[in-house]
Amino acid sequence: MRRLIPTGDTARPVAFAEVSQLVPGPDEALIKVEAFAPNRGETFLLEDPRPGLLPGKDIAGLVVRAAADGSGPGTGSRVVGHPAQGGWAEYAPVPTHSLAVLPDSVDSVRAAALPLAGITALRLLRTCGSLAGGRVLVTGASGGVGHFVTELAVGAGAEVTVVTATPVRGERLAELGAEVVHQVTAARGPFDVVLESTGGPNLPVALSKVRPGGTLVWFGQASRTPVTLDFFRLLSGPERVTIQHFHYAGAPYGSDLATLLRLVAQERLHPEIGRIAPWTETAETLVDLRERRIRGKAVLMTGGTE
Ligand SMILES: NC(=O)c1ccc[n+]([C@@H]2O[C@H](COP(=O)([O-])OP(=O)(O)OC[C@H]3O[C@@H](n4cnc5c(N)ncnc54)[C@H](OP(=O)(O)O)[C@@H]3O)[C@@H](O)[C@H]2O)c1
Numbered sequence: 001m002r003r004l005i006p007t008g009d010t011a012r013p014v015a016f017a018e019v020s021q022l023v024p025g026p027d028e029a030l031i032k033v034e035a036f037a038p039n040r041g042e043t044f045l046l047e048d049p050r051p052g053l054l055p056g057k058d059i060a061g062l063v064v065r066a067a068a069d070g071s072g073p074g075t076g077s078r079v080v081g082h083p084a085q086g087g088w089a090e091y092a093p094v095p096t097h098s099l100a101v102l103p104d105s106v107d108s109v110r111a112a113a114l115p116l117a118g119i120t121a122l123r124l125l126r127t128c129g130s131l132a133g134g135r136v137l138v139t140g141a142s143g144g145v146g147h148f149v150t151e152l153a154v155g156a157g158a159e160v161t162v163v164t165a166t167p168v169r170g171e172r173l174a175e176l177g178a179e180v181v182h183q184v185t186a187a188r189g190p191f192d193v194v195l196e197s198t199g200g201p202n203l204p205v206a207l208s209k210v211r212p213g214g215t216l217v218w219f220g221q222a223s224r225t226p227v228t229l230d231f232f233r234l235l236s237g238p239e240r241v242t243i244q245h246f247h248y249a250g251a252p253y254g255s256d257l258a259t260l261l262r263l264v265a266q267e268r269l270h271p272e273i274g275r276i277a278p279w280t281e282t283a284e285t286l287v288d289l290r291e292r293r294i295r296g297k298a299v300l301m302t303g304g305t306e
Contacts, residue, residue: 003089004056004282006049012283013046014055014088022086024093029072030065031079031094035112036087036279037299040143040222043290056087060102060111061302064091072096078108080261082115082253088282090302097252103265110264113271113297117144118260120219120248124195125152127217127246132157134192137209139184139202140222142169144297147272149195151176155268161187163202169295172272184209190238193217200225208237219246272296278303 001021004014024030037058046055063077073079079101081087081094102111124145125131136153138146141162153160154177162178163186164170170180181187184202189209196206197220204227207216221227234241263269274295277285285298 001090003054003086004279006046006053006055008046008049010047011287013043013286014283019089021091022093024065024067025095026069027067027071027097028093028095029063029067029079029099031059031061031081031092031099032064033059033087033090033092033302034061034108035059035299035301037112037115037117037144037297038088038282038286038289039116040220040289041116043286046286054086054089056085056089056092057082058112058115058117059083059087059092059094060108061092063099067096072099073101078102080108080111080114080257082119082257088279088300095251097254098257100254100257100261103261105265106261109273109276109299109301110271111261112299113144113273114260114264115253115257116248117297118148118269118271119253119256120145121148121152122256122259123248124149124217124219124246125156127244128153128193128195128215130156131193134158135190135211136160137163137184137187137189137191137194137206138178139163139194139196139206140198140220141173141178142292142295143222144272145197145219147172147176147296148269150178151269152263154178161191163187163198165292169292172295176270190214195219198222199227203227204229204233207234207241207243210238210241212238213240214238215242215244217244217246219248273299275299276301 199221
């Protein structure tokens with residue numbers, strides 16, 4: 001079968017290889033991959049791939065062999081999955097605890113857009129507690145996580161402000177109910193919660209907009225620039241703010257995937273997919289994602305839908 005493997009070349013980060021199928025473990029179902037979606041974090045890993053890295057965490061497709069231990073969906077089920085790796089391939093084994101069955105109304109393209117970004121958005125919101133009536137700022141919001149977290153936070157009753165590079169990158173977020181600004185400095189605080197994922201000079205500015213006693217959840221550094229904080233500037237800013245480090249990871253993922261699918265089926269969550277392309281265009285799509293040329297998610301299709 002064919003799989004995409006890392007090249008270490010930042011201009012064409014992956015290439016096809018003809019390989020044998022991975023053998024599923026007893027608690028893993030074998031999925032015929034129909035669609036997959038890359039994430040910014042994966043583009044970072046591909047810049048200097050560790051030996052043996054098999055990219056691919058977000059997939060949707062068909063169960064062609066149910067797990068040997070009897071767990072999870074049966075053969076013939078259409079599913080979304082979040083394996084630890086190896087999803088950018090014609091076939092991928094996925095632990096059954098990280099699979100969910102697609103409702104009839106959700107196609108594999110929208111399903112593939114969900115796992116990492118959608119689970120991150122759900123888990124971020126859980127760390128925030130109740131947002132009803134609260135004010136939330138989301139930086140780096142025009143990507144996968146940003147669209148999901150914005151729609152979910154608005155749905156939970158929050159007043160949401162988002163930061164995007166340009167008006168076009170903020171268009172859909174405005175439709176979802178957010179106030180859109182293009183510099184963190186332009187965001188009108190104070191905010192109960194700031195969801196910060198860009199790092200560099202943005203984080204200290206965002207921190208200055210948290211209300212006294214409020215929280216900044218730090219979950220990324222899209223700018224690749226480390227943050228410098230000045231204690232004395234904080235003295236003149238809001239008091240008793242909390243900076244909370246966040247990492248989404250922790251299996252099982254199946255129940256969160258099922259929640260995301262339910263919300264999509266109920267038209268309460270709308271994956272923003274800025275590009276759908278055949279998987280032969282994965283390398284250029286990864287570069288465009290890295291270079292901020294794709295709004296929301298990119299989804300690649302293997303052509304394996306028959
Ligand atoms: N902690 C975790 O568990 C976790 C989980 C998932 C993702 N993440 C992180 O969360 C962030 C969002 O993930 P994603 O998958 O949504 O990524 P994405 O789809 O690539 O979106 C990232 C967004 O960050 C903004 N951005 C990129 N470069 C920037 C820069 N130099 N300065 C300011 N903003 C920049 C871009 O928006 P504009 O071009 O509109 O500014 C882009 O839309 C990433 O940093 C990712 O690594 C963390």
